[in-house]
Amino acid sequence: MRTFVKFCGLRSAEELSLVPAGGAAGFVVDVPGSPRSLSAEAAAALVADVPSEVEAWAVVVDPTVELVRTLFEVVGVDRIQVYGPVPDGLEYLERHHLVPSVPVAVAGGTDALPALPAAEDYPRVHLDAAGQNLPGGSGVRPDWELCAKLVDAHPGRKLVLAGGLTPENVRDALASVRPWGVDVSSGIERSPGVKDPERMRAFAAAVEAFEQGHG
Numbered sequence: 001m002r003t004f005v006k007f008c009g010l011r012s013a014e015e016l017s018l019v020p021a022g023g024a025a026g027f028v029v030d031v032p033g034s035p036r037s038l039s040a041e042a043a044a045a046l047v048a049d050v051p052s053e054v055e056a057w058a059v060v061v062d063p064t065v066e067l068v069r070t071l072f073e074v075v076g077v078d079r080i081q082v083y084g085p086v087p088d089g090l091e092y093l094e095r096h097h098l099v100p101s102v103p104v105a106v107a108g109g110t111d112a113l114p115a116l117p118a119a120e121d122y123p124r125v126h127l128d129a130a131g132q133n134l135p136g137g138s139g140v141r142p143d144w145e146l147c148a149k150l151v152d153a154h155p156g157r158k159l160v161l162a163g164g165l166t167p168e169n170v171r172d173a174l175a176s177v178r179p180w181g182v183d184v185s186s187g188i189e190r191s192p193g194v195k196d197p198e199r200m201r202a203f204a205a206a207v208e209a210f211e212q213g214h215g
Helices: 040-047 065-075 092-096 144-153 170-177 197-213
Strands: 004-007 024-029 055-061 079-083 098-104 124-129 158-161 181-184 189-191
Touching (some): 024 040, 024 065, 065 079, 065 092, 079 124, 144 170
Parallel strands (some): 004 024, 004 181, 024 055, 079 098, 098 124, 158 181
């Protein structure tokens, strides 16, 4: 698929084979209160089984430099998606492989476009609904109109749309926002933290169907 697809909040090796080639397997690491959270050790065991054609991403909140380096050097992830501030003291290549999550107002909120971090530091940026207590899996949608304006305002940026995506609405999201990639967690679950293989397949199929209709 041309669209980058990240399946987030994975917790078992069985789920890894359902991540579309060219996409990413996302692991929530050390986030108390999240039903998808794993220890760094548990994440490392899963990262070892991620298919070669799929990236391994950690998802963290307010990380320290030490956690960032542990995730890259010990756990072995390819990228780290960061909610909250990026810590000072990172080297260029470390920052370059971080993906900051930028909060976007939900529909009916502010019309102000959020600022994006510098492209030379962060080639990829994650867009998620503002005001959530925990990263990922809230099912809350950011304002797609604002997200589309961000895409238009930053041509060529690799913007990954998240928040409230499902197999049922991802085609509309792709048509409306035209993001480089999409990220889904609760929309492919049968209960919080428990992925549904059929919904995972249906989401990938919906993205593929959109691309076939717009090829």
